[in-house]
Amino acid sequence: MQFKAIVLGALAATGVIAEDIVRACGTHDPTDAHIEQSKQFATEEAALALTGNESFRVAATTTVKVYVHVVASSQSKSGGYLSTSDVSGQISAMNKAYAPYGYQFTLAGTDFTVNSNWATNAYGSAEEPMKKALRKGNYADLNLYLVKDMGSILGFATFPDESGPGQSNFHLDGVVVASGTVPGGSLTNFNLGLTSVHEAGHWFGLYHTFQGGCSGQGGVDPIHNYMDYTYDTCYEEFTAGQNARINSYWKNYRAGK
Numbered sequence: 227m228q229f230k231a232i233v234l235g236a237l238a239a240t241g242v243i244a245e246d247i248v249r250a251c252g253t254h255d256p257t258d259a260h261i262e263q264s265k266q267f268a269t270e271e272a273a274l275a276l277t278g279n280e281s282f283r284v285a286a287t288t289t290v291k292v293y294v295h296v297v298a299s300s301q302s303k304s305g306g307y308l309s310t311s312d313v314s315g316q317i318s319a320m321n322k323a324y325a326p327y328g329y330q331f332t333l334a335g336t337d338f339t340v341n342s343n344w345a346t347n348a349y350g351s352a353e354e355p356m357k358k359a360l361r362k363g364n365y366a367d368l369n370l371y372l373v374k375d376m377g378s379i380l381g382f383a384t385f386p387d388e389s390g391p392g393q394s395n396f397h398l399d400g401v402v403v404a405s406g407t408v409p410g411g412s413l414t415n416f417n418l419g420l421t422s423v424h425e426a427g428h429w430f431g432l433y434h435t436f437q438g439g440c441s442g443q444g445g446v447d448p449i450h451n452y453m454d455y456t457y458d459t460c461y462e463e464f465t466a467g468q469n470a471r472i473n474s475y476w477k478n479y480r481a482g483k
């Protein structure tokens with residue numbers, strides 16, 4: 227797990243007092259194999275960009291079915307229980323963020339579970355039983371778990387290369403976020419629904435902006451990038467390169483699967 231101090235540092239410099247919660251993502255670092263695959267895609271993407279050929283794009287707009295699993299410790303808001311309008315607000319936030327990049331999300335189903343173990347230990351011992359019981363659909367379908375809380379992290383996701391169809395860990399595929407991150411949720415500074423946008427970025431194959439061997443240069447932190455660690459209000463964009471990488475992973479790992 228990586229924590230990023232630079233966000234807090236920047237906020238302190240502007241006189242804003244940091245909240246007790248900082249963005250922390252539990253998605254593990256990419257494996258060596260994943261990094262190698264991404265490098266290979268990068269070569270292909272560069273070649274395509276030179277010819278202006280975007281044939282790696284599956285379609286003008288790819289629509290991803292989403293199965294939402296609300297997992298709360300009780301049937302109250304404080305227990306993490308969400309309404310159907312909270313869920314549709316979350317899907318809308320994802321659609322707004324991904325629309326410029328050719329991806330849309332459609333709600334395929336929502337289920338509600340009260341289980342205090344699953345609701346609080348999904349980043350740990352409850353991940354396996356919770357996902358085994360609740361995951362639906364195919365590898366091209368996004369399973370989004372909205373759980374009460376996971377301690378210090380706001381969310382985590384699986385990468386496209388780690389739990390494919392036919393694999394024994396297929397059921398682990400998906401995105402888990404704290405329910406307080408939905409639009410209007412309880413987590414101040416992180417309640418515009420953009421944690422799910424960030425975690426879906428991992429699910430599509432993206433790393434953090436600060437991962438993958440950027441050594442040496444300091445540079446300016448890309449705080450507006452969805453794959454950085456920042457407040458929801460700072461999130462604005464993916465780069466063209468990230469968009470190409472999403473397309474490459476989608477075509478090779480999830481499309482039609």
Ligand SMILES: [Zn+2]
Pocket residue numbers: 251252253424425428434
């Ligand atoms: Zn992350």
